[in-house]
Amino acid sequence: xxxxxxxxxxxxxxxxxxxxxxxxxxxxxxxxxxxxxxxxxxxxxxxxxxxxxxxxxxxxxxxxxxxxxxxxxxxxxxxxxxxxxxxxxxxxxxxxxxxxxxxxxxxxxxxxxxxxxxxxxxxxxxxxxxxxxxxxxxxxxxxxxxxxxxxxxxxxxxxxxxxxxxxxxxxxxxxxxxxxxxxxxxxxxxxxxxxxxxxxxxxxxxxxxxxxxxxxxxxxxxxxxxxxxxxxxxxxxxxxxxxxxxxxxxxxxxxx
Amino acid sequence: xxxxxxxxxxxxxxxxxxxxxxxxxxxxxxxxxxxxxxxxxxxxxxxxxxxxxxxxxxxxxxxxxxxxxxxxxxxxxxxxxxxxxxxxxxxxxxxxxxxxxxxxxxxxxxxxxxxxxxxxxxxxxxxxxxxxxxxxxxxxxxxxxxxxxxxxxxxxxxxxxxxxxxxxxxxxxxxxxxxxxxxxxxxxxxxxxxxxxxxxxxxxxxxxxxxxxxxxxxxxxxxxxxxxxxxxxxxxxxxxxxxxxxxxxxxxxxxxxxxxxxxxxxxxxxxxxxxx
Numbered sequence: 015x016x017x018x019x020x021x022x023x024x025x026x027x028x029x030x031x032x033x034x035x036x037x038x039x040x041x042x043x044x045x046x047x048x049x050x051x052x053x054x055x056x057x058x059x060x061x062x063x064x065x066x067x068x069x070x071x072x073x074x075x076x077x078x079x080x081x082x083x084x085x086x087x088x089x090x091x092x093x094x095x096x097x098x099x100x101x102x103x104x105x106x107x108x109x110x111x112x113x114x115x116x117x118x119x120x121x122x123x124x125x126x127x128x129x130x131x132x133x134x135x136x137x138x139x140x141x142x143x144x145x146x147x148x149x150x151x152x153x154x155x156x157x158x159x160x161x162x163x164x165x166x167x168x169x170x171x172x173x174x175x176x177x178x179x180x181x182x183x184x185x186x187x188x189x190x191x192x193x194x195x196x197x198x199x200x201x202x203x204x205x206x207x208x209x210x211x212x213x214x215x216x217x218x219x220x221x222x223x224x225x226x227x228x229x230x231x232x233x234x235x236x237x238x239x240x241x242x243x244x245x246x247x248x249x250x251x252x253x254x255x256x257x258x259x260x261x262x263x264x265x266x267x268x269x270x
Numbered sequence: 271x272x273x274x275x276x277x278x279x280x281x282x283x284x285x286x287x288x289x290x291x292x293x294x295x296x297x298x299x300x301x302x303x304x305x306x307x308x309x310x311x312x313x314x315x316x317x318x319x320x321x322x323x324x325x326x327x328x329x330x331x332x333x334x335x336x337x338x339x340x341x342x343x344x345x346x347x348x349x350x351x352x353x354x355x356x357x358x359x360x361x362x363x364x365x366x367x368x369x370x371x372x373x374x375x376x377x378x379x380x381x382x383x384x385x386x387x388x389x390x391x392x393x394x395x396x397x398x399x400x401x402x403x404x405x406x407x408x409x410x411x412x413x414x415x416x417x418x419x420x421x422x423x424x425x426x427x428x429x430x431x432x433x434x435x436x437x438x439x440x441x442x443x444x445x446x447x448x449x450x451x452x453x454x455x456x457x458x459x460x461x462x463x464x465x466x467x468x469x470x471x472x473x474x475x476x477x478x479x480x481x482x483x484x485x486x487x488x489x490x491x492x493x494x495x496x497x498x499x500x501x502x503x504x505x506x507x508x509x510x511x512x513x514x515x516x517x518x519x520x521x522x523x524x525x526x527x528x529x530x531x532x533x534x535x536x537x538x539x540x541x542x543x544x545x546x
Contacts, residue, residue, distance in 0.1 A: 076452060098454055108449040112467045112544040125455040125463065153544050173453065 023089060024054040024099075024176035024209030026075070031084035033070055044070045047084070048238060050228060054089070054176070057203060057210045059220035062230030062238075063267065068213045069181055071230075075211060076102045076179050088177060098126060101175035105182040107162035109154035115165050116141065116150040122173040133172075140168035143202060160191035164198065171206060180212040184219065196222050200247060217263050221256060222249050229266055332514045341518035350503065354522070357488060357500040360416070361526075364423035365484040372431035372480070373473060379432075380439025380469070381461065397433070401426035402490055414495060423487040430479035438472025439465055471545060474538040481530040489523060 028050040034043045044067035052058045060068045073079045075086060077096040085092050088099060101122070109118045120137035124130060141147050144164040154162060163183060170178060183199075184192045196219055203210055203223075214220050220227045227241045241263070245255055304311075314334060320326045321333040344350035379386040405422045412418040442465050450460045492501025500519050507516035 078448065078452065096452055096454060100452075102449075102452045104445070104449065106445060108445050110446060110464065110467070112470075112542070121450075121463070122453040125450065125453050125459050155544075 025089055026050070026052040026058075026177060026209060026211070027087050028075070029085055029087070031071075031074065031086065032082045033067075033074060033079070034082055045074070045081070046237065050240065052209065052211070052226065054209055055207050056225040057212065057223055058226045058228060059224035060211070060213045060228045060230060061215065061217060061220045061263070063232055064215070066230040066232055068230055072102075072179055072181050072211065072213045075177075076100055078102070098173065099176040101170035101173055101178055103163075103166055103170050103178065103180045103183045105185045107154070107159075107166040109162055109165055109169075111154050113154075114150065115146065115152050115154065115157070118154065118165055119168045119172055122169050126173060136172050137168070140172045141165075143171065143205065144168045144198070158191070159187050160195055163187065163195065167199075167202065171202070171208070175208065177209045177211065180210060182213055182215065185215070192216075192219070197248070199223060200249075204247070217260055217267075218251065221245075221259050221263070222251065227263070229263065329513060332517065336514045337517040337521065340512075340514035341521065344515065344518060350500075350519075350522075353499050353503050353519075356498050357492065358526075360420050360491075360499065361423060361484045361488040364420045364488075365427055365481055367420075367424045368427035368480050368484070369431055369477060372428050372476070373435050376432045376435025376473075376476075377439055377461075377466070377469070380436040381465065386436060386440075393429070393432070396425075397429045401487060402494075405491065405494065409495065419491045419496065422491050423484050426487045427480040427484040430483055431473070431476035434472050434476025434479070435469060438469035438476075441472070442468040470541055471538070474534060474542075478531055478534050481534060482527060485523065485527050485530070 028048055031045055031048040032043070033045040034041050036042075048071070050058070060071060062068050070079065074081050077093065077100065080094075087093065093100075109115075110121065113121065116134065116137055119140055120128075120130070120133035123133035123136055128136070138147070138150070141150060144167055146161060146164055146168070149157065149161065149165075154165070157165065163186075167183070184195050187195060199210075200223060210223075212220075212223060221243055224243055227243060228238055229241060230238045241259075243259060245253070245259075249256060317331070318334045321328045321331055341350075345354075379389060401422055404425065405418070408418040408421050408425070412421055446464055446468065447460060450464050455463065488499070489501035489504065492499035493505050496502045500523055503519040504516055504523075507513070507519060
């Protein structure tokens with residue numbers, strides 16, 4: 015076995031992944047023989063209308079739900095259930111209200127058995143990364159939505175995952191915080207060199223952040239397609255190439 | 271010279287300024303105090319005046335000073351000390367036992383659904399049966415001594431803390447549990463680091479109701495079958511027409527209730543600074 019270099023770490027491949035649910039006695043094929051390959055250190059955005067199965071896909075990738083068939087491999091290792099190389103960021107920050115910001119960030123490391131002092135030292139570094147060092151001793155409820163989400167991101171990064179799974183992480187933020195958080199996410203991603211898979215319903219967000227966009231359509235519609243975004247970073251939302259891609263995606267969803 | 275004057279003037283202005291601010295602060299404090307305790311002061315003042323003036327029968331409702339001197343005499347002469355000690359012991363042991371059994375049992379029942387479902391009907395039956403109605407049975411089983419008294423208090427005080435704990439555990443945000451799971455936390459770690467801290471506010475609500483219930487049952491049990499204790503003293507004083515003493519005992523009991531609640535509230539604030 016060769017050791018993987020940093021950029022090769024976190025390569026995700028999804029093969030023939032299927033998942034269905036029973037709803038009122040009817041079978042709903044949410045994911046049907048899905049295939050994706052994502053290079054390590056890249057960003058994949060999953061977009062699509064509500065109920066198209068994008069969150070289900072992310073939960074399967076996270077190991078929170080099991081697929082009916084097919085498999086997910088990370089760095090050529092098949093993954094089943096939850097594991098440490100993947101960290102999940104949800105739409106809500108899901109901070110523990112009884113822990114200080116610092117203790118929240120070290121929580122993931124501590125439950126994984128890192129000694130408290132070491133965990134705290136790493137947590138401090140991560141809080142610095144998300145620019146919240148001066149809030150170490152604050153309670154979660156004293157933070158704004160965007161700050162709380164940054165604490166959640168710091169907690170996820172503290173465990174040094176190979177893959178960061180984000181389920182509409184900026185969905186609950188106002189338009190202004192959203193844009194600044196998209197810039198933050200890009201910066202953090204560049205500094206951490208981590209593979210990111212992100213579910214979003216915001217096309218602009220997908221184009222701004224991702225190297226590849228997985229376009230999912232309504233259930234039982236056409237099969238998902240992968241779209242490459244080859245724009246240099248930092249991306250300019252008003253650049254003609256950016257606008258052209260957005261236009262193309264909007265047309266795919268019938269939004270002219 | 272002129273600067274010195276200016277400085278003095280400024281200093282004086284500054285001083286009066288703070289004085290005014292301090293006056294304002296005191297005014298605010300006094301008004302705040304009156305807003306909270308005003309009605310209580312009116313109530314006790316009316317009582318005292320109405321009783322001394324003979325507007326109400328002072329043999330039935332004696333003035334406060336006579337009640338307080340009866341209380342003082344009872345404590346300093348040592349006549350009440352035995353009763354106070356035995357009552358505090360009964361309520362204390364029963365309350366601690368109810369917390370010691372109710373909290374762990376509630377935590378387990380809240381986490382293990384099949385157990386909760388199996389135990390719930392019988393708990394509801396026991397809870398809805400008045401503890402005092404069961405007291406004769408406890409006396410038959412445990413005798414007329416301390417055991418049956420402590421047990422009936424324990425029995426009644428158990429249910430509030432037990433049910434509040436179960437409720438608290440069941441209401442823990444499933445999203446937080448899932449978050450902990452994604453970091454690979456074991457069920458035991460999740461219990462210790464998520465379920466337990468999240469349930470503390472509910473547990474304290476239960477503990478406060480249990481403390482009140484314990485004092486309630488203490489008096490009832492001591493009125494029914496005891497020859498010592500504050501509940502016995504209330505009845506005994508009434509039989510012997512020592513009315514100030516009767517009120518003194520009632521006041522003392524009320525004071526215990528307030529004190530128990532205050533201690534639990536302080537403890538809760540300390541443990542739950544994050545929710546303040």
